[in-house]
Amino acid sequence: MEKKWSIRLIQFSAIFGFIGTYLGSHMAGVMDYSLRPIHAHILLVGWLSVFAWGIFYQVFEIKYKKLVVIQSVTGMIGAIGLTAGMWMYNLNPFNLNDTVILVLFIVGGTIVLIAFFLFAVVTFFTVPANSRK
Numbered sequence: 038m039e040k041k042w043s044i045r046l047i048q049f050s051a052i053f054g055f056i057g058t059y060l061g062s063h064m065a066g067v068m069d070y071s072l073r074p075i076h077a078h079i080l081l082v083g084w085l086s087v088f089a090w091g092i093f094y095q096v097f098e099i100k101y102k103k104l105v106v107i108q109s110v111t112g113m114i115g116a117i118g119l120t121a122g123m124w125m126y127n128l129n130p131f132n133l134n135d136t137v138i139l140v141l142f143i144v145g146g147t148i149v150l151i152a153f154f155l156f157a158v159v160t161f162f163t164v165p166a167n168s169r170k
Contacts, residue, residue: 038102039094042109046091049113053083053120075123082149083116090156098164108159112152118145 057080064070090112099105122142125131129138 043094050088100162108155115148
């Protein structure tokens, strides 16, 4: 189970890595750095953190498999929610109500926080190397 979610997380993080580096390249090209916070969160949450989770699941066996699924899905949803919410908060491209955008931003960030908490819990349920299959 961990291996399947490991590759999914790494693939997901690769997409975020591309988006984040493209955004950084675009900002440098037009000399407009107003999207720096979004660029940073795309790379730190969507690429680096999700990639690290994927590597962890590749290396370690986890006792409670459903926890891996819940943490992985929560992490991916949270990464999308947080970064999309930041983007909408800063640009409001769809002319949505400010309250709606703020709620999306906060919900995305909260889901990421839950994913990080779940990952911390997961780290305490690794199977010792001498008892792995």
